Amino acid sequence: MIPETKQTNEEIIPTELIIKKAVEVICGKWRMIIIHLLREKVLRYGEIKRGVPGISEKVLVHELKQLVELGMVEKESFGEVPPRVEYRLTDKGRTILPVVDLLKEIGQAFM
Amino acid sequence: MIPETKQTNEEIIPTELIIKKAVEVICGKWRMIIIHLLREKVLRYGEIKRGVPGISEKVLVHELKQLVELGMVEKESFGEVPPRVEYRLTDKGRTILPVVDLLKEIGQAFM
């Protein structure tokens, strides 16, 4: 059982740790749905909320914060009142769109 | 926002529900690691346990049960003492190997 993953001139991280991290990143009841929503459009907070029916405000705010922290989403606040805040996928966020697509394929088989 | 997924002559399931189900199926701290372990070998319970360091017995047993229920893993008990039990990936289980591979690629970027 030898770690298979190489990083040029850097430490070698065992596959299981990498998978664990990736699972951390993509999991959560709503996260992939939010990413999927943001796939083609820049959306305001309220638009995301309406696009993810069933999610609570607390969780949506928390998810968006984490997605920003992870570098997957960018937040832009315009200093207006009432407030206007826009969220858009970053390039890093786009790297997980293939996962979303795979999930769409695979999910069918388990319905 | 029109549901994009068609099933010939069957009900149309909204994309978000499919993604949600898929996330349910693949999530859990250890599940993808177990699947990855079983990728090329049929393994006994104890071998899996040693291959997933850190997992508790309770959780491992529970995960294996769920994977069997989901049809992703097959369990074979030989009526021996001390017991011998083998676990192997099913074809259905193999359908999520592409997800594991994607996770391996993506996980890197978030380490």
Place this chain on the structure above:
DNA sequence: TGTGTTACCCACCAATAGGTAAGTAAGCAT
């Protein structure tokens, strides 16, 4: 003055996931 708007925050609660440590069955070797 009062109401609506929007994107939040907060205190509290419930459900689920995961961890710990002990025990069990049944046979074999000592």
Place this chain on the structure above:
DNA sequence: ATGCTTACTTACCTATTGGTGGGTAACACA
């Protein structure tokens, strides 16, 4: 008799996740 082996089970506990229902800022408009 005793202990070793293996694949579990059980009771109990903690941590994380998610949900509920309220509040707030700051301005525009009636």
